[in-house]
């Protein structure tokens with residue numbers, strides 16, 4: 001199997017950590033970004049990067065190419081979520097959400113593309129979510145950030161295909177990672193009072209995530225995509241029930257699907 005030079009963003013926990021572990025065990029050369037000091041994984045190269053900082057991202061990618069002579073795969077994984085009624089999110093919270101999940105991806109792609117174009121090869125694997133295919137209640141800005149990733153990647157794929165660069169979008173369902181604990185909840189105390197349905201809905205979200213799949217499942221999918229010479233444009237990696245929800249979103253009239261989703265999150269009377 002051909003070994004790749006891989007850069008993964010956000011390897012301190014969750015998908016990033018499992019993917020860094022698996023790919024390095026498989027013999028790939030793995031670089032991963034972190035924002036704080038951690039117990040290092042053997043054979044993994046660490047880079048200090050906040051993906052909101054375009055210069056730091058550029059410097060990290062330059063360092064990879066300086067040392068390895070190329071960069072084959074970007075796994076754009078770093079991300080976070082904001083929970084709460086859309087109405088009560090502050091501008092600072094919204095910017096944090098979009099700057100991390102969406103602009104973080106843009107910074108990474110801008111940094112790797114000049115090298116991938118020059119090499120005439122490369123794979124960009126972007127973490128979207130099932131929430132990038134349907135607007136999730138009380139995770140609206142998170143969904144918006146993932147919808148942005150979906151649209152951006154669709155266009156990016158068309159622009160870069162002739163240069164030998166492929167773009168693969170991953171849409172995980174619920175997984176049990178640090179994502180749930182790190183979720184920033186909208187701070188305004190009036191939010192709960194104004195939206196009594198918020199409490200039960202967010203409890204349902206957290207319950208599903210905590211009982212979700214293990215991150216190794218997604219790491220294995222990433223490993224397969226790296227090996228695959230001709231991967232699909234996107235993959236839903238989720239339980240059967242959540243895969244079904246994606247199918248329903250595609251085939252049901254929008255009003256019917258909204259009713260299904262609303263009742264799943266106990267929103268409707």
Ligand SMILES: NC(=O)c1ccc[n+]([C@@H]2O[C@H](COP(=O)([O-])OP(=O)(O)OC[C@H]3O[C@@H](n4cnc5c(N)ncnc54)[C@H](OP(=O)(O)O)[C@@H]3O)[C@@H](O)[C@H]2O)c1
Pocket residue numbers: 009010011012013014015016033034035036049050051052077078079080100127128129130171172173174175176177178179180182209212
């Ligand atoms: N878990 C799920 O159910 C699920 C479902 C669908 C999609 N996803 C997506 O999967 C990706 C990974 O999530 P996860 O579940 O593995 O969550 P996680 O365990 O919380 O990992 C998130 C990683 O992103 C890093 N990160 C966050 N903000 C960053 C920033 N500004 N700059 C650099 N790194 C940053 C975190 O680093 P720090 O430790 O420094 O914060 C951490 O390493 C995210 O894009 C998420 O939206 C997750």
